[in-house]
Amino acid sequence: MTTLTAKDKDAVRTFWAKVSGKEEDIGTDAVARMLAVYPQTKTYFAHWKDLSPSSPSARKHGITVMKGVADAVSKIDDLKGGLLTLSELHAFTLRVDPANFKILSHCLLVVLSIKFPNDFTPEAHVALDKFLAAVALALAEKYR
Amino acid sequence: MVKWTDEERKVINNIFSNLDYDDIGPKALRRCLVVYPWTQRHFSSFGDLSSPAAIMKNAKVAAHGVKVLHGLDRALKNMDNIKATYTELSILHSEKLHVDPDNFRVLADCLTITIAAKMGDSFTAATQAIFQKFLCVVVSALGRQYH
Numbered sequence: 001m002t003t004l005t006a007k008d009k010d011a012v013r014t015f016w017a018k019v020s021g022k023e024e025d026i027g028t029d030a031v032a033r034m035l036a037v038y039p040q041t042k043t044y045f046a047h048w049k050d051l052s053p054s055s056p057s058a059r060k061h062g063i064t065v066m067k068g069v070a071d072a073v074s075k076i077d078d079l080k081g082g083l084l085t086l087s088e089l090h091a092f093t094l095r096v097d098p099a100n101f102k103i104l105s106h107c108l109l110v111v112l113s114i115k116f117p118n119d120f121t122p123e124a125h126v127a128l129d130k131f132l133a134a135v136a137l138a139l140a141e142k143y144r
Numbered sequence: 145m146v147k148w149t150d151e152e153r154k155v156i157n158n159i160f161s162n163l164d165y166d167d168i169g170p171k172a173l174r175r176c177l178v179v180y181p182w183t184q185r186h187f188s189s190f191g192d193l194s195s196p197a198a199i200m201k202n203a204k205v206a207a208h209g210v211k212v213l214h215g216l217d218r219a220l221k222n223m224d225n226i227k228a229t230y231t232e233l234s235i236l237h238s239e240k241l242h243v244d245p246d247n248f249r250v251l252a253d254c255l256t257i258t259i260a261a262k263m264g265d266s267f268t269a270a271t272q273a274i275f276q277k278f279l280c281v282v283v284s285a286l287g288r289q290y291h
Binding site: 029032033035036037053106109110113114117120122123125126129 | 174253258260262273
């Protein structure tokens with residue numbers, strides 16, 4: 001389910017070119033939605049002073065996550081290798097249950113749908129959904 | 145029993161009263177069939193589903209999308225007892241249609257994304273939370289009678 005075809009990779013790269021410049025807004029919105037719609041995800045951020053979706057910590061985290069996704073796009077031809085360090089971080093330090101990657105991916109797709117109502121076609125959606133699933137798998141690579 | 149605040153009822157009713165069923169229903173179902181192609185297994189009598197283009201043009205898909213979206217009206221009218229409201233439909237989907245209940249979840253996700261595109265920035269995080277809570281209850285009710 002996670003082998004990206006050449007067509008998928010092209011679709012992701014083409015769509016991502018449109019995202020350029022809006023990454024911060026998209027990332028912060030995705031994380032805000034994740035915290036609001038799936039409150040159980042807040043358990044990972046108990047160390048934040050302010051857990052509200054629009055808090056400075058949430059915004060900063062959205063930017064961090066989005067940088068990671070953008071990085072993954074550039075390493076789309078070898079996600080396992082390219083995301084090795086991030087995988088180790090998520091496996092040994094953060095220990096985020098991989099089910100949460102799906103949650104964040106969904107929130108990210110909702111934001112893309114809002115920001116790009118005409119470009120986020122079903123075809124673009126399936127390519128991005130596959131891509132995010134592949135990223136999630138690469139991030140979970142070192143878990144066990 | 146699921147509890148709904150006045151605000152939640154207001155938001156949900158607002159979304160549906162402004163909804164163009166003939167537009168959103170087809171779009172949500174088409175998206176589901178393209179993004180999760182295994183869902184096509186239930187529509188072998190619908191004709192050509194061989195490509196996203198074919199799915200977009202397929203009249204049976206469009207009609208079915210409208211029908212499914214109107215299915216949510218039942219929940220809207222019976223928000224305090226969604227579980228009982230969908231008993232018959234749940235039995236139908238389990239015993240006659242043999243639909244894996246996970247499909248309800250993926251269609252709900254596609255509907256969320258379709259409505260987000262339509263509503264734009266007014267589909268705030270808070271609105272999304274309320275809408276997804278509503279869909280989650282419906283999805284759960286539809287899966288309730290499976291055994």
